[in-house]
Each structure stands twice: as C-alpha cells, then as structure tokens.
Amino acid sequence: MKTILAPPTEENLARAAQFIKQGQLVGMPTETVYGLAADAGNEQAVKAIFTAKGRPQDNPLIVHISSLDMLEKLAESVPETARRLAEAFWPGPLTMILPKSQQVSDTVTAGIGTVAVRFPSHPVAQRLIALSRCPIAAPSANLSGSPSPTRAEHVLRDMVGRIPMILDGGECQVGLESTVVSVSEDLVRVLRPGGITVDDLLTVASRVEVDGAVLHQLEAGRAAASPGMKYKHYAPKAQVTIVEGKLSAFYQYAAAHQESVTYCMVFDGEERNAPLPCITYGSKDDQRAQARELFDCLRRLDDLGAQTVFVRSPSREGVGLAVYNRLLRAAAFRVVSL
Ligand code: TXA
Numbered sequence: 001m002k003t004i005l006a007p008p009t010e011e012n013l014a015r016a017a018q019f020i021k022q023g024q025l026v027g028m029p030t031e032t033v034y035g036l037a038a039d040a041g042n043e044q045a046v047k048a049i050f051t052a053k054g055r056p057q058d059n060p061l062i063v064h065i066s067s068l069d070m071l072e073k074l075a076e077s078v079p080e081t082a083r084r085l086a087e088a089f090w091p092g093p094l095t096m097i098l099p100k101s102q103q104v105s106d107t108v109t110a111g112i113g114t115v116a117v118r119f120p121s122h123p124v125a126q127r128l129i130a131l132s133r134c135p136i137a138a139p140s141a142n143l144s145g146s147p148s149p150t151r152a153e154h155v156l157r158d159m160v161g162r163i164p165m166i167l168d169g170g171e172c173q174v175g176l177e178s179t180v181v182s183v184s185e186d187l188v189r190v191l192r193p194g195g196i197t198v199d200d201l202l203t204v205a206s207r208v209e210v211d212g213a214v215l216h217q218l219e220a221g222r223a224a225a226s227p228g229m230k231y232k233h234y235a236p237k238a239q240v241t242i243v244e245g246k247l248s249a250f251y252q253y254a255a256a257h258q259e260s261v262t263y264c265m266v267f268d269g270e271e272r273n274a275p276l277p278c279i280t281y282g283s284k285d286d287q288r289a290q291a292r293e294l295f296d297c298l299r300r301l302d303d304l305g306a307q308t309v310f311v312r313s314p315s316r317e318g319v320g321l322a323v324y325n326r327l328l329r330a331a332a333f334r335v336v337s338l
C-alpha cells in the first residue's frame with residue numbers, strides 16, 4: 001500500500017475523511033501525539049488498527065469526539081464530576097473512562113465495560129472527526145512498544161506501507177499522550193499522567209489520586225486499571241537507566257558505567273564539558289519542554305545506534321510526573337539514586 005504524507009488542506013482533510021468512511025486508517029495529528037484514526041463503529045477498521053500497530057488485543061482504544069453530542073452516544077451515563085472535567089479541560093489532553101453504551105463495540109474496549117473518551121483540541125483532529133461524521137478510535141500511531149509519534153515523520157517511519165494517508169500537522173504541542181482518568185462520584189483517579197496535571201484536576205475535583213501503576217511496576221498477576229500500563233512502552237533499543245543526583249555525580253556514574261555506544265540524555269546546557277556524547281531534552285525547570293521533546297529524543301537515540309543511555313531524572317512536579325512516568329517505562333524501571 002502506498003502511504004501519502006499530506007498537509008492538512010481542506011481538500012486533503014476531505015480525502016482523509018473519505019478513507020475513514022471506507023474503513024481505512026489515517027495518521028492524525030493531535031495536540032498530544034499523532035493518532036492512528038479509524039471509524040470507531042466499523043469493526044473491520046478497528047481490527048485493522050490492532051494489526052497495523054501489532055497491538056495486543058486486550059489493550060482498549062480511546063474514542064475521539066468533536067462535539068459533546070457524540071459523548072452521549074458513547075457513554076451509558078456521565079457522572080457529574082466528569083461533566084465538570086469536560087467543561088474545564090475539553091477540548092484538550094484529557095481522556096475519561098466512562099461506562100460504555102451498547103453502541104460501542106467490545107473490539108474497541110477490549111471487552112471492558114467502560115469506554116475511554118477524548119475531545120482533542122487540535123483543529124486538524126477536530127475537523128477530521130467532524131468531516132468523517134463518526135467517533136474516531138485512535139491509539140498513538142506508533143508500532144506497539146515504540147515511542148509515540150510527535151511528528152508526521154515518526155508516523156511515516158512506523159506506518160509506511162500499512163496505511164494510505166498521514167496528515168502532517170507539524171510537531172505536537174504537548175508531546176506526551178493524554179492524561180487518562182477514571183471518575184467515581186467526587187474521586188478522580190489518574191491512570192496515566194499527561195498534559196492535564198494533578199493540580200489542574202484539583203481545581204475541579206475535591207479528591208484526586210494517582211494510581212499506583214503510574215510510578216511502580218505492577219506485581220505479577222495484578223490487573224492494571226489501565227491495561228496499557230502493564231506493557232513495556234516507549235522503549236528505544238538501548239538499555240536506559242534513570243540516574244538521580246547532582247550533575248557531577250551523574251557524569252561520574254555514566255563515565256564509570258559506559259558500554260560500547262553510550263549516550264547521556266541531559267537538560268539543555270548540561271551537555272557543555274560533558275565526558276560523554278549527549279542529547280538534550282528541554283531545560284531543567286521546564287517540564288512542558290521536556291514533555292514535548294522526550295519521544296523525539298528516544299527515537300533519535302535509536303538513529304544514533306545508542307546501546308546504553310543514562311538519563312537525568314526529571315522533577316515529578318506538574319507535567320514532570322508524566323515525563324517521569326514515560327521515562328520509567330523506557331528504562332524498564334531501572335533507576336539509580338546517587
Ligand atoms: O493522547 C492520547 O491519548 C493519544 C492520542 C492519539 O489521542 N492516544 C493514545 O492512545 O495514547 P493509546 O491507545 O496509545 O493509549 C490509550 C491508553 C492505554 O493505556 C489503554 O490501556 C487506556 O488508554 N485505556 C483505553 N481504554 C480504557 C478503558 N476503558 N479503561 C482503562 N484504560 C483504558
């Protein structure tokens with residue numbers, strides 16, 4: 001199959017919507033990461049998503065909407081707290097887990113009784129959903145196990161020959177996948193941290209808890225509240241270690257433990273006078289910049305042939321929690337504290 005990479009002109013958007021209506025897959029920019037979009041109501045199209053990504057069948061998909069009317073058809077009921085969250089953070093990088101209606105197929109939700117719903121703020125995503133006139137199932141548009149794509153070239157790299165079209169919306173502004181929450185009465189539980197932070201959620205909900213799987217490895221046999229959390233994710237080919245401590249101690253440790261092709265992933269400016277090759281992922285105090293650059297850095301490390309990578313540990317404040325959560329998975333929970 002030939003894969004077209006196209007700018008999101010009105011003509012190309014119409015063409016992309018045509019592909020969606022025909023049950024095909026389209027690479028779609030969103031404010032978080034690129035999605036692999038399909039008609040959520042088309043069983044064959046949804047199955048094709050799992051095939052194109054090599055995704056385990058038991059990992060449910062997020063359904064994307066472009067109006068609140070669409071929400072009513074997907075969710076059996078919408079708790080009051082969820083309505084308030086929608087009002088505060090939609091459109092935007094928040095996904096809510098809600099009881100699913102009959103209309104949502106078990107293929108989309110992997111047989112779970114709930115459905116994940118998101119209203120993206122990216123104008124191209126909104127336009128594509130509206131033109132397709134259906135809710136859109138879309139996981140991140142990477143091959144399963146690779147870092148999520150934050151640029152159209154990343155999607156092309158993973159999906160060339162597998163899908164007919166990718167809309168090029170440039171670099172994603174958030175750079176990490178949406179915050180996933182479940183809602184019960186006044187309690188909001190963060191299953192996956194993202195661009196909407198715990199503090200943001202606390203402006204709306206009286207109680208916010210971060211699920212244990214965000215910062216800790218699931219014990220064998222324990223069910224994940226969000227199935228995606230149990231898989232190794234976002235991983236470059238190299239062995240990644242997060243190293244906590246002062247910069248001088250960090251470099252000493254990296255130099256002492258380097259192997260054949262070793263890189264350090266450090267904050268902007270810290271690469272000066274480094275004893276080893278470095279790539280940078282945003283400035284130390286700018287968690288949003290770190291989030292935006294993280295996945296591109298992980299992909300670049302593969303291109304550089306890195307085999308061993310030592311990463312400066314980010315602060316877990318604000319969006320930093322999401323950065324740290326993704327790095328933990330890239331590092332398969334290998335953390336060294338100096
Ligand atoms: O920002 C995003 O959310 C991106 C863009 C494309 O919208 N999408 C995305 O999808 O990250 P995906 O499939 O890569 O991640 C969806 C996550 C997975 O961890 C999955 O297990 C979880 O959401 N999820 C989906 N449905 C769920 C449900 N009913 N209950 C619990 N977790 C669910």
Ligand code: MG
Nearest residue numbers: 139140148177
């Ligand atoms: Mg994903």
